[in-house]
Amino acid sequence: MQQKQTDENVRAALNLGHEHGVLVSAEGVGEAAQGEPKVLVTMGSDSDLPLMMKAVDILRYEFGIPCLVQINSVHRDLRAAVQHIENLPASIQVVIACAGGAAHLPGNIADLRADLPVIGVPRDLGALKGIDALLSMVQMPEGAPVAVMAIGDAGAVNAGIHAAKEVAIGDPAIRERLQVYAEKRKGKVRRQNETLEEKIKG
Numbered sequence: 001m002q003q004k005q006t007d008e009n010v011r012a013a014l015n016l017g018h019e020h021g022v023l024v025s026a027e028g029v030g031e032a033a034q035g036e037p038k039v040l041v042t043m044g045s046d047s048d049l050p051l052m053m054k055a056v057d058i059l060r061y062e063f064g065i066p067c068l069v070q071i072n073s074v075h076r077d078l079r080a081a082v083q084h085i086e087n088l089p090a091s092i093q094v095v096i097a098c099a100g101g102a103a104h105l106p107g108n109i110a111d112l113r114a115d116l117p118v119i120g121v122p123r124d125l126g127a128l129k130g131i132d133a134l135l136s137m138v139q140m141p142e143g144a145p146v147a148v149m150a151i152g153d154a155g156a157v158n159a160g161i162h163a164a165k166e167v168a169i170g171d172p173a174i175r176e177r178l179q180v181y182a183e184k185r186k187g188k189v190r191r192q193n194e195t196l197e198e199k200i201k202g
Contacts, residue, residue, distance in 0.1 A: 006059035019195070020084065021070030026060045037068035039163045043098040044073045044105055048123055051156050052098050055121070058160035063177045065167055068092065074104045082103075085112045090118065093170075097146075100125030103133035108172040110144040117166055120146045121155045 025033040039059055043052050052069070062100075068089065072081035095113065097106040098121040106120035122133035130151035137141075137148040142159035147162065156187045161181075168174035 004082075021068045023066060024056055024060055024069055025066035026064055033066060035066040037066045037089055038091060038093050038167050039065060039067040040070060040088060040092050040095045041067050041097065042070045042072050042100075042105065042109070044071070044075065044100075045138065046071060048098045048100075051123060052096070052121070054153055054156040055096050055160035055163070058157055059164065062160075062181050063164040063174055065164060065165075065174065070107075072105060074108050075102075080110070082112060085109050088113070088116075094119065094166045096121060096159045096163055098123055099137075100130060100133045103136040106137055106146045106148075107140050109143060110140065110146050114144075118146050119159045119162055120148045121159050122148070122151045124152045 004195045008178045019120060021042075022030055023037055025034040025035050027034040041052055041056050041059075043049065049069075052065070056067055056069060057105075059067050070084060072084055074081050093116070095106075095109050095116050097109050097118060099105040100123035102121060106118050108115075110118040120137040122137060124130040126132065134148065134151055138147050140146050149158045149162070161178075164174055168178055
């Protein structure tokens with residue numbers, strides 16, 4: 001009962017409405033979510049959501065980090081995007097921003113929030129298949145850095161891991177979960193070696 005009241009107080013303090021984003025945690029989405037968001041996962045359109053759910057899912061399921069998911073389009077509604085980014089919950093420590101094409105979103109956030117690390121995920125989109133987004137993120141001018149991941153799925157997953165490492169700087173529990181995650185990856189290699197002979201034999 002006390003935990004439920006605490007979670008309600010957190011949501012009330014965050015004052016999250018549909019226009020501000022959705023709280024996501026291992027316990028659920030929106031009203032069912034628990035904890036304060038540590039990472040903002042944002043994108044220009046809900047068409048980017050399937051890709052960015054890979055970052056959201058690794059954050060909440062592998063590392064137990066609640067995040068705020070939000071749509072911000074600097075091409076279609078710049079004023080709203082600026083308002084959202086300037087008024088993020090104080091608990092946000094890292095921003096993951098997905099964009100395709102001109103990819104202005106991560107760079108704009110890096111300028112608006114000099115206090116927060118920004119991780120860019122280029123989306124495989126359009127005539128240049130994400131190369132344009134990748135280059136526009138990588139070539140940010142001096143003074144507004146964006147940490148850029150790979151184009152597509154691997155980039156989204158790695159963005160979640162990189163964000164967890166940022167949060168882990170001040171959170172020993174997250175550091176421990178990162179070690180557990182690394183051991184799981186090593187275990188996968190060991191299991192593949194154990195069955196390698198049978199696979200070679202066919």
